[in-house]
Amino acid sequence: MAFASLFLFSCERDNEHDVAEPMAVNQDDNLIGYDPTTCNLVQSFGEGTLPRTADVIEEDGAVMIVKAQKRGNNGKYLQETQALLLDAHDPATDLVNRMDANMLAMSGLLTVGDGSGKQANRKGGRLILDFSPVSTVTMKTMVFTDIAAEDKGSKVELYSRNGQLIESKEIPTGEKNSTVIVSFNNIPGVAKAIVTFGDERSTVGSGAVARLQLCVEGQGRYDDARYQDVHTLWLEYTGQQPANVTVKSKQDGQRGRGNVIFEAKGMKPGTMFKIAATEATALGEALQIETQRREKQLIPVNADPTASLKKQYGNFRVVEARCTDYPLKLEE
Structure with a gap:
């Protein structure tokens, strides 16, 4: 009886381990790096099998046109193409480690493709996210993966609908396949975001966008009165x-x-x-x-x-x- 009990306990432990799945995406404080004032969370980058190419992404009320450009040997950017979406949980993607993918509930990774339709470009490039289908957005945070030492100089730039550069931030580097969360502290009027992988003077650079937290113009909760000083x-x-x-x-x-x-x-x-x-x-x-x-x-x-x-x-x-x-x- 003691042997049988030990055997059954062992089976139960194995079954618990077998059913463990990646954390489900949810819009609450359990999602690491989640801002509770977020109106629109973009993390799966739409529906469909992965990998796949995309030029329009729609999720949770946010709509954007996406384009990708490789960087040539002369530093100039090549013709615009569709962006590439890869599976964060597929080891062949090679853009994020399994722990970060699970802990941050990642699904799709938006990146510049190498042309094969299955791998990220490693020779420098940029993503262009155009929010004009919803007018403008208030940008809260963006999550990036695989901005390693060789990708130093990677940056994200936010533009108004008049083409003005509102904000430019260098993306911090980390270990290969690690994740970084970049906060923009509620920048409104963003019509376009350009994410550059690698220094623009370099022919090296890769990475991906794993999450966008924003508020589409006209959405979200508003305060009716100034009970506190405007800050x-x-x-x-x-x-x-x-x-x-x-x-x-x-x-x-x-x-x-x-x-x-x-x-x-x-x-x-x-x-x-x-x-x-x-x-x-x-x-x-x-x-x-x-x-x-x-x-x-x-x-x-x-x-x-x-x-x-x-x-x-x-x-x-x-x-x-x-x-x-x-x-x-x-x-x-």
Whole structure:
């Protein structure tokens, strides 16, 4: 009887081990690196068998056009092709280790193909993610794999619909087939993202995108009132001519010039810029925006639940304002 019990216990342990499966994708805090304010999670990159090529990806309410380009020996990029989606759990993919694939609940890996339709390109290239089908998005985080030492100089760039470079971040390197999570801290108005694998002066570079966390324009939860001070403000200059722009922090009743917290010379129409409070910089009761043409606009940023921020102040459009983790609703 003792032998039989030991045998049965051993079988039960084996069966438990056999049924272990990769972590299921779920939109909650159990997903490592997940931002709970995410509106649209792109992690399987659509439906279909892997590997496969793709030029349009639709998942969880997000839609994007994707293109891939290899980098030639002269540093110039070759003709655009479809991007390649590989299976994160297939050892032949060789872009992520099994532990990371399971722990981060990966499914598809978006990369630049080598032309075979089954392997990633290793000689440098880039992915172009075009969000124009949904207008723009607020970018939260991106997850990358296989950005090793030889891929140093890999980067991701975010562009507005006017073609302005809003943000550029170098992707940190790690061990081969390891994973890195890059946070963008809620950058709104992103119309296009370009991911470059390897230094652009090099003929070496590979990697993949494993996850996108974002909010499609018009989606997500909004705060109805300013119960707290505004801590982050994204603005767009909508004037017709380039302008010298100065932003000052003003206190209630202050008669002085105010503290200058942002300056830009020759700002082009369509330019987006960010104003954010820090430990060293307070936004005060209001922001005063001035141009060399004697234009002055006052934007209240203090806590005031009885008043809404407007979408437009003269030649400056409020793209997004936040006093909590969520954007404020703006008055037409």
